[in-house]
Amino acid sequence: MDATVGIHLGWVSLATVANITAWLSAEVVSPMDADSQQLWGVIVLVVVALVGIAIAFGTGGRIAPALAMSWGLVWIGVARTSGEPHAPAVATAAFVVAAVILIAAVVATLRRRVVAGSIGD
Secondary structure, X not given: OHHHHHHHXXXXXXXXXHHHHHHHHHHHOXXXXXXXXXXXXXXXXXXXXXXXXXXXXXXXXXXXXXXHHHHHHHHHHHHXXXXXXXXXXXXXXXXXXXXHHHHHHHHHHHHHHXXXXXXXX
16 A cells, blocks of 8 residues: 555656646746746756655655656656757756655655664664
8 A cells, every 4th residue: 555655645746746837837927938948847846856855754765656756757857858848957857856856765764764773772
């Protein structure tokens, strides 16, 4: 159950941010130049990183949410390098955020184990 719920948590967290961003860009924000679009894309990915880090530490380093978010982020990066709109800054940020979220999950797991070990001492 941990894996199923974790994968769902990670995927829904990323999808929520992506869908809000898509809605804002289509309905709310006036058309911007390519540089402004990339800047806002990177800002949104920083928000995703913060959400992913919070989930990693909030769940004690469960790997399933981190894997699901990272998987989605890698595909965002691939889409921005090979599809339209071509956005290399967004692609790079997506790859970096995927790695940061995975590292945060590993660090949270190690931290949980160290704290659990020191309580038993």
